[in-house]
């Protein structure tokens with residue numbers, strides 16, 4: 001059924017906690033509706049649907065993929081299941097918004113986008129931070145030379161997770177700090193400086209085997225350096241800083257943008273606060289995909305970005321595991 005001129009109907013593939021942010025983003029939107037939920041357990045799906053006012057309930061993920069009233073599927077599964085279920089959804093004729101990170105394996109990213117192309121459907125990695133007005137302002141400031149020539153990008157994202165049973169702590173589901181939060185740092189550095197040419201990573205493992213802390217240095221085009229740290233065992237921290245020949249731009253809340261605003265420092269001067277309006281990034285990412293599905297615009301994020309992410313994550317893990325710098 002065509003989607004021209006109507007709201008795009010999303011189905012939630014799982015009852016994950018992150019669904020809450022997507023439901024809140026969809027609620028005020030006139031471009032999308034969340035109409036269905038699927039769970040491995042029918043009871044859980046029914047409870048979830050009644051708590052969130054969803055009209056359609058499926059007791060298996062496959063049943064959601066067969067639902068003709070669903071245009072697009074939001075894949076909010078643990079990381080290790082992202083590609084498998086994105087491909088299944090694409091093959092079933094659904095568009096897919098897949099939670100970040102799509103994958104740490106470049107060949108799996110290639111396979112997923114080949115499935116999207118074969119099915120003539122969109123596949124988008126859900127980096128909601130890329131949709132925020134704050135991110136777009138930062139990108140424009142760097143591009144227009146507000147800090148001179150870009151020379152260094154620094155990023156951080158950490159929080160403290162004590163539940164060893166959480167999906168983030170499970171190696172078989174591709175948990176880990178780099179996958180969960182470091183992927184934002186990688187996304188931020190790549191957005192501003194381009195594709196890494198060489199990376200050096202160092203990690204510390206949790207008792208479960210996943211990387212609980214990860215730090216890295218990246219060599220980027222035009223002599224730009226990047227560095228970041230991420231962790232599941234440090235207090236909550238978020239930062240993104242771009243440093244140029246003439247100044248710097250600092251974001252204190254780059255990933256969630258709940259406190260949007262950019263500090264611009266020129267030379268050794270006092271920071272000038274650049275105000276940015278608040279916006280719901282989850283709503284914006286849903287609406288961006290909806291416009292693409294209706295043929296009104298290109299999606300913001302596609303194959304090249306997801307592949308760049310996967311190649312960088314793979315190189316970072318290889319570097320940390322082999323104890324040496326890795327060329328890309």
Ligand SMILES: NC(=O)c1ccc[n+]([C@@H]2O[C@H](COP(=O)([O-])OP(=O)(O)OC[C@H]3O[C@@H](n4cnc5c(N)ncnc54)[C@H](OP(=O)(O)O)[C@@H]3O)[C@@H](O)[C@H]2O)c1
Pocket residue numbers: 014015016017018019021038039040041044076077078079081099100101126128167179180
């Ligand atoms: N963009 C963001 O701001 C953001 C924030 C948080 C998380 N995320 C991403 O969203 C994804 C989900 O994270 P979350 O914290 O929301 O996860 P979660 O609450 O643990 O939920 C994961 C869901 O996956 C389903 N599932 C299927 N197989 C599973 C398995 N073997 N073990 C555990 N659950 C399984 C379960 O749903 P059923 O039992 O109903 O089938 C479960 O509710 C991750 O990829 C994460 O990186 C993104």
